[in-house]
Amino acid sequence: MSSTYGEHLKVTLFGQSHGAAIGVVIEGLPAGMEIDQEALSHALARRAPGRSDLSTPRKETDQPEFLSGVMDGVLTGQPLCAVIRNHDQHSRDYSTELDLLRPGHADYTGHIRYFGFEDWRGGGSFSGRLTAPIVLAGALCAQFLREKGIRIFSHISRLGAHQDERIETAEQSQLEALSEMTLPTLSPCMEERMAETIREARRSGDSVGGSVTCRVDGLPAGLGAPFFGSVESELSRLLFSIPGVKAVAFGDGFAFAEGTGSEMNDAFTIRNGQIRTATNHSGGINGGITNGMPLLFTCAVRPTPTIASPQRTVSIRDMEEREISARGRHDPCILPRVCPVVEAMAAIGLTELWKERAQCLSVSPTRG
Numbered sequence: 001m002s003s004t005y006g007e008h009l010k011v012t013l014f015g016q017s018h019g020a021a022i023g024v025v026i027e028g029l030p031a032g033m034e035i036d037q038e039a040l041s042h043a044l045a046r047r048a049p050g051r052s053d054l055s056t057p058r059k060e061t062d063q064p065e066f067l068s069g070v071m072d073g074v075l076t077g078q079p080l081c082a083v084i085r086n087h088d089q090h091s092r093d094y095s096t097e098l099d100l101l102r103p104g105h106a107d108y109t110g111h112i113r114y115f116g117f118e119d120w121r122g123g124g125s126f127s128g129r130l131t132a133p134i135v136l137a138g139a140l141c142a143q144f145l146r147e148k149g150i151r152i153f154s155h156i157s158r159l160g161a162h163q164d165e166r167i168e169t170a171e172q173s174q175l176e177a178l179s180e181m182t183l184p185t186l187s188p189c190m191e192e193r194m195a196e197t198i199r200e201a202r203r204s205g206d207s208v209g210g211s212v213t214c215r216v217d218g219l220p221a222g223l224g225a226p227f228f229g230s231v232e233s234e235l236s237r238l239l240f241s242i243p244g245v246k247a248v249a250f251g252d253g254f255a256f257a258e259g260t261g262s263e264m265n266d267a268f269t270i271r272n273g274q275i276r277t278a279t280n281h282s283g284g285i286n287g288g289i290t291n292g293m294p295l296l297f298t299c300a301v302r303p304t305p306t307i308a309s310p311q312r313t314v315s316i317r318d319m320e321e322r323e324i325s326a327r328g329r330h331d332p333c334i335l336p337r338v339c340p341v342v343e344a345m346a347a348i349g350l351t352e353l354w355k356e357r358a359q360c361l362s363v364s365p366t367r368g
Helices: 037-047 107-113 121-126 128-146 172-180 190-203 231-239 253-257 335-363
Strands: 010-015 021-027 064-068 080-085 151-159 210-217 245-250 268-271 274-277 295-301 311-315 320-324
Touching: 010 128, 021 128, 037 128, 037 335, 080 128, 107 121, 121 128, 128 151, 128 335, 151 172, 151 190, 151 335, 210 335, 231 245, 231 295, 231 335, 245 253, 295 335
Parallel strands: none
Antiparallel strands: 010 021, 021 080, 064 080, 151 210, 210 295, 245 295, 268 274, 311 320
């Protein structure tokens, strides 16, 4: 079922963009874990719309209501169910020209897949609005991982023609500052340059895309498995579930296609009494399994498909070619709000891998 992820950690999404609420059910987090309300609220606020002139003007507080699985702010060990109410829907923005298929959206495929019974308001179940409960689940998983010494950071590594510094070499103080920034970048001059590019896209009735790079510190060696259980396949499954993500690469990614073995192999070394690699081209993974180095991956994010400029389309009712312009309120660039979603998906996937590894350790026979 496409709305449910995981075996050792189960996460189920529900709701639509313009419905009464959206929400999530989470199974597998430990009883007794006290929710860090400040960290949870901060994560949701980073993703929420209307924080600056760089995003959609839709206003949502995104405050979760816990319906089950929590008592006095502590997890009970039972399935956790949380909802986030929708307050600022403008469904009327979508009530005209319903037969016109929006380029880049799921109007046509959703109509075919669900036989015409899909919720069309604001993208329905295909909307980025559903990333709010993903961030909620991810924030709780990130807390679970933090207690084990694992930290997740992300930045906008590219926006349009602007390229940020590499997160692999970032100092801890730079990493800690990223979650406080509207446009999380490492280079001091890059935030304003990227902001102006977004404003120019809005002024011209267009949109702009880019990429988000994520770094995970503190992962032990041994998470994951070969082939279908690899770290890459587990995380890619989640990352490609984020609306707008069109490519995912680990470590140096597509640069492997241009290099040689002597250039791209990571030589092993001893560091502080532990086996590590001298470089990290593979992004902390060998054979689908973490090797103890920082996990690195990058997501390419498409320009927002809804733009103010006229585009060619067809009427699914009349089967005629037509012209369409933007309806509703939309981001000229979704990258600022994608970063916390990427971090959330990473936290969910790594929690699944952690729990799978813990189960293996509990049943592993002693060699001798």
